[in-house]
Amino acid sequence: MNSTVLSRRDLDFLLYEWLDVEKLTARERFAEHSRETFDAFLDVSQQIAERDFAPHNRKNDLNEPTFDGTRVEIIPEVAHALRVFAESGLLGATMDAEHGGLQLPHAVQRACFLWFQAANTATSAYAMLTGGNAHLLLAHGTDEQIRRFVHPMLEGRFTGTMCLSEPQAGSSLSDVTTRATRQADGSYRVTGGKMWISGGDHELSENIIHLVLARVAGAPAGVKGLSLFIVPKRDLATGERNGVTLAGLNHKMGYRGTTNAVLAFEDAAAELVGEEGRGLQYMFHMMNEARIGVGSGAVALGYTGYLHALAYARERQQGRPVAAKDPAAPPVPIVDHPDVRRMLLASKSYVEGGLALVLYAANLLDQPSPENDLLLDTLTPIVKAWPSQWCRLADDHAIQIHGGYGYTREYPVEQFYRDNRLNSIHEGTDGIQALDLLGRKVTQGGGAGLALLLDRIRATAQKSELGAPVLAACDRLAATTAKLWAAGDPAKALVNATAYLDAAGHLVIAWMWLEQADAAGDSAGDFYAGKRLAATYFVTHELPRIGPLLDLLDSGDTLLLDLEDAWLG
């Protein structure tokens, strides 16, 4: 029986038949690895995800963490799952061997981690945050900080958070007011309130290492005045509580198993990461990783929703073909009804397209070069936002395919939807990603990032039977981008930025489908036929959506700028 968590067959296709990650083992960094070790980590990931993560996914949802004023209670399955995960070594999957890492390629690590995100997104979040925290410190911390903070994280003893937002400063980090005061001994004290801190407090680990954005006295206004601090929950030497207290837990629509905290820092002992005033720059290192992680999480939730819907549609018998005349004929499986097929095929195109994109992005990380770095930088807002919207739609379709049953909590798909809803919000909303893409990524370096992206897309499209509309879309996107920025007026150029993100996102996924169709070639078998089918679907049913979006952008429409707020009601 096939897994309803994720498809190993698809991962194998993407990793080995398409991206050919085996060739990475020719690189010194991955020389110890082979197809066998990659497979072993994929196997163990599926095994742990299905055995230790998936079974408590609903229990997580029904039994949120609670706070009695003293400690946070979490169902015991979470600690157990995280312990097994840490023991597998996967937390340091991509890290250097000298720090206890496995030096796995990012593409393989990403594929492994998707199993956990699909099986239990709330429990996997603790691991994802800890990994991101450790990566940041490996890149910007001192050897001493790495030893004291990162190594215990990789051993599963400590967990990590990122503390950016404040109640009045979510998307707008320039308004962060938490302040840090330098002490005579070179250490710091941090005071302020932080909001939306996932994994912000719990008893799952001996210690929680908070990475906190704060403003040193006298620092300039805006993001340039932000510095980054390590603030442990407990003193590493004495185990005594630091000045970090849990002011309360947030209660969400989904993602309920992950504690999400309001934290009060009061004169908390802290140490600086790197240099003062560069906090946001360091944090972006973690945020870019987190954004790809969010996109992956959205793919994972959409993928498992799709697999559940597909299994249900094959099993559930109801209705007859529209042309059938005999009401006494037996009902058919609902997968035979065109509208159910439409939702399934659309979902397949979203989740497999999204999966290809996140693995493609991870594979760029494995082959660093100025060109690949630029391409990844350009793609990041799409990797984050596109799956958050469209793989969420796969979960929405999964509810609809299940009908009334899908709307009940007896079936898992409504939870997938609720969990996935967060992905369009955290780590930068879709609207923020749109501004990042059109306002920064496609303009910087004289438009080099967009030119490179379109070159890559065109190279794929030129050799594809399905390529003509994709080539046309590339030309249109280039022309639209140039036209938007011709006057150099950011307010006007960016007024319909979301339409731009939507159009660019669909073009990128069309590219991912041409790539997959190319890798499938004319190979025999249902799996490859499915890849060709979904590629055809995406190019013929989905890509045309971008026409009206580009028309709107080309028209120079500024309705959203020109209106008066009072007209809204």
Place this chain on the structure above:
Amino acid sequence: MNSTVLSRRDLDFLLYEWLDVEKLTARERFAEHSRETFDAFLDVSQQIAERDFAPHNRKNDLNEPTFDGTRVEIIPEVAHALRVFAESGLLGATMDAEHGGLQLPHAVQRACFLWFQAANTATSAYAMLTGGNAHLLLAHGTDEQIRRFVHPMLEGRFTGTMCLSEPQAGSSLSDVTTRATRQADGSYRVTGGKMWISGGDHELSENIIHLVLARVAGAPAGVKGLSLFIVPKRDLATGERNGVTLAGLNHKMGYRGTTNAVLAFEDAAAELVGEEGRGLQYMFHMMNEARIGVGSGAVALGYTGYLHALAYARERQQGRPVAAKDPAAPPVPIVDHPDVRRMLLASKSYVEGGLALVLYAANLLDQPSPENDLLLDTLTPIVKAWPSQWCRLADDHAIQIHGGYGYTREYPVEQFYRDNRLNSIHEGTDGIQALDLLGRKVTQGGGAGLALLLDRIRATAQKSELGAPVLAACDRLAATTAKLWAAGDPAKALVNATAYLDAAGHLVIAWMWLEQADAAGDSAGDFYAGKRLAATYFVTHELPRIGPLLDLLDSGDTLLLDLEDAWLG
């Protein structure tokens, strides 16, 4: 301070300035009414909705009905609210005075009831179901049945349900297996299991009157063998329990305050409604009303979501305009950000457009004629499905506009989304509505319904400055419809029926916006400017979505028919 439940200003505009419902008082049926009585019912609806319904909306969600094996426990606020509602007389708002009704026009009743649906959709559902039940019996029951069942409903003593679905027969009523056996005295006994019965059991009323679809022994297969029965929970004379037991409650993603039951009928005393074999025909009377009610409920939930989002966007300060350079400048209200405005304006266009449509439909009911009946029949699948999709999107936008806060249960918008998610499922899924529209409504009578609809749309568009693209869309929809049916092959004609519903729906709402812009004229003031703005938005940003949909339909694409299920994965 403006209400965040619904906009009385908008209702007044639509009812009085656009539909001119005052002129209905020239009809004999409404002769006792006047603007003053209409206003009085609108006033009292808002008052009761805000005072007795809205305050327990979240409590309803957090405290679902429970069943201890003996009785169903519901928070006491529900019974109180329903009592106040019954006392207002609104349950029989449109019914004949001889039965205790108020003979209000449907358009006014609809506007009144929207207040309750927006304030507390779960509590209002009990009233909606009872009203639908009573309407059916008024149309098809005997005088005796009306006296015994309908009158106590209007007095608030009894409530009603509709029992169609069974575990194996949701969308496909031809598979209903509940059976009825005729007794010597002319009464019947009903045995079988029914599923998804809203209001199916509770202690809110003295008795529950179930309307049950069942098959009399020897009846033909399919829907033609279905008859309709009245099955009271308790014997009217003795008060003893009938053979109807609660087998369990369903637990849903939203709509949690409405009991939703699995009912077991075992040798339950029943009486026939009308004639044997005409059950589905009678039930459609109730279902058409219910479908308009579902569309209205979707509008109501989207509308209140929009009003909450608008209030939040004006209050919440964050970020600066993209062109601003000074990070020390104070933040602006987020309503100033174009992407927030995009979501607000889109939502406004959906919820006010949807509201116009449901009131237009109700107004057709108030002026029965062969033409109006045909138009309403044609519009019904759109009235049901369009708000279920797009006003739900307004709730989705409302979450996004609230950011992280909107995703928490501290704010009401996530509940609006969850509640609204049901509307695309119950009373016929969106996919079923699409088949109804393209397979039945636009083809019957030689296409008279579509021709009439397009005539009405064209008449409006021809006098509008915004009319050109709407006229073009009318021509395209007519041509596409003809092309789809040219070969007379239902399987091929209907394969992309959902795309057809989406296109027709957006065209109809564009029409509703031209109508509103026309009614607003060039009147001064923010309210009218808002109507013109939203009309412009809908025609320029939304209507173009139908281009790719009609292109797909015109292409004769049959991808969804041709695929093999095994290719899906």
